[in-house]
Amino acid sequence: MQKVDKSIVNMANKVNILRILWESQCIYRAEIARMTGLSQPTVMKIVDEFIDRGLVNISGKGVSSGGKPPLMLEFKWDAYYIIGVDINEYRIEIVLMDLGFHVVDTRIQDNREIDTSETILKRLVEEIMFLLGNHPDKKERILGIGVGIPGIVDAQRGVVVNSTELNWKDVKVKEYLLQYFEGKITIEDSTRALALEEKILGRGRNVKNFLCLSLGSSIGSALVMNGELCYGSSSASGQIGHMAVERRGEACSCGNYGCLDLYASGRAIQLEAKKIVREHAESQITDLVYGDPEKVDLNIVFEAAMGNDSDALAILEKAADYLAMAVAGIINLTDPELIICEGKICRECDIFMKMFKKYIRRRRMRYVGREVEIIISDPKSYMSSFGSASFILERFIQAGGEVKELLRIKNTEHEHIIYVS
Ligand SMILES: [Zn+2]
Structure with a gap:
């Protein structure tokens, strides 16, 4: 004993x-x-x-x-290497890095023209093979591949249960990659990956309780409580985008009604702006796209808001209020000291962030101790795939630096075919 x-x-x-x-x-x-x-x-x-x-x-x-x-x-940073992958609706980012997150090589592929999960995963395998082929000296010392994908991810099975951003349902990512590689492969929700990255490398380093918010075309979140990442009982913790904020709201793809994603996500903001153009409303949004609703994207809304357009400002104000409603609930429930935001909306729209902070101040409980700090994740020092790579590093540290298996290409035939093509 x-x-x-x-x-x-x-x-x-x-x-x-x-x-x-x-x-x-x-x-x-x-x-x-x-x-x-x-x-x-x-x-x-x-x-x-x-x-x-x-x-x-x-x-x-x-x-x-x-x-x-x-x-x-x-x-010794170069004792081993890690491959970090981040997939979103725009691009696949693959980074070969050492144990200190020093980037050795990067591959970035545009995702917008690729439609199915199968094609995206095929491209991912090709790019990893290409990266490995370019670095034969490091190929034998790779601890594993960490993949980050936005949505509900069953990390244990390596399955993307649902990703509204990528339009994926029950995609067995780990199983797909294991056809080509042997070794450690982790699949995680990208917001949870961001939270681990912030905990290891960023502003969450000495913070016991914090919340990460991902504000892109959909809304994701991840909680670190008492220094530990929250998973929940089925790996689905953090789905703030599917928190109901309207009692009789619209139907959502998740099966519920009135979810936050339908009112405050990038996609929702874009849809509201399209409506303005369709109604031929006099607005800078309509002018900027020459009356074509299909040309409306988030950049157009941000530009119109910067030009003080009342419609664009009203759309953002409404979205910020809905978001604050949900986040204030999480603040009351979990009492975090810090909120770290990531994504196109917070990065490119100061106006939105100011509105969001204003509504948080209005909606938070008056008698909760301190005011929670809201910051934007620092984009200069990190790459998105650092988060997913953090899971491989964390396993290495948790094993006391003992490495039982390294990444191997399963079938050298694949290696050959893919390098040549
Ligand atoms: Zn929903």
């Missing part, structure tokens, strides 16, 4: 130390001992194991305070 406990403790220590090494990049052994409360010999034993496995380098000697100068430890 005692033996089992010992190995659990040993693994927990390894995970703890590996995470500290990853986060600090460069650190003294004594500093790790101080941070973990472990004895120096215990830290030394574990660190030596990491050095033997090629995960950590001794990068030089630090400044001595009298005795032997201490050794500086450095995480």
Whole structure:
């Protein structure tokens, strides 16, 4: 009994130390001992194991305070690599990166002309093969492929249960990829991937409770509570877009009525603007598309709003109010300290974000302690696929850096056919 406990403790220590090494990049052994409360010999034993496995380098000697100068430890980013994938309705992004999320190579494919899930997945496999073919020196040291897709994703089975953005239902993404590759493959909802990325690399790093909101053509969310990502009982947690905000609202594809997506998503904003043009209303929206409703997109609405067009402003105001109604409910329920927003609407429309914050202030409970901070995810330092890659990194850290399997191409015939074509 005692033996089992010992190995659990040993693994927990390894995970703890590996995470500290990853986060600090460069650190003294004594500093790790101080941070973990472990004895120096215990830290030394574990660190030596990491050095033997090629995960950590001794990068030089630090400044001595009298005795032997201490050794500086450095995480070896290029010990392994990860392939991160992000698929949305516009494009497929595939990134080969090292363990420190330094980008080695990227492939970006336009998705708008490809219609079926089968064609998109076929293209994805081709692009991964191409990437691997371009980097034969790294090909043998890839921990796995992390894929992010917006919608309800059953992460355990690797199935996209429903994605309104991509119009996918019950697409077995993992099973498809396993025809070509062996090894770790994770499929996740892209908003949940964003939340993990923010937790590891971004503003959520030292925040215990935060909410991520994805404001694109549909609305997604992901919650981190007490430092843990929420999945729910069937992996469907975070479907804020299908929270009913109208008692007698329109029918939604999810089976409910009056869902938030029908009133506040990019798609809803676009539909409202189209209505203005169809009704031949005098509006900058109508002028900008020369009276053709089919030409209306979000950019047109944003441009008209910037030009102070009352119709465009009213559409955005209504959407922001509906969104705030749903988000205020989540704030009351979960009491987050931070909300991180992502997506075209928050990135490209300041006016919308100001309206959203105004309505949140109006709708939040007066007697809840502090005012929740609402920020936009930093696009400059990250790529969308970092989030999905974070799941592979997290598994690696949780395994104490032990790697039982690496990514392999299943059938070299595929490799050959795809490289040539
Ligand atoms: Zn719905």
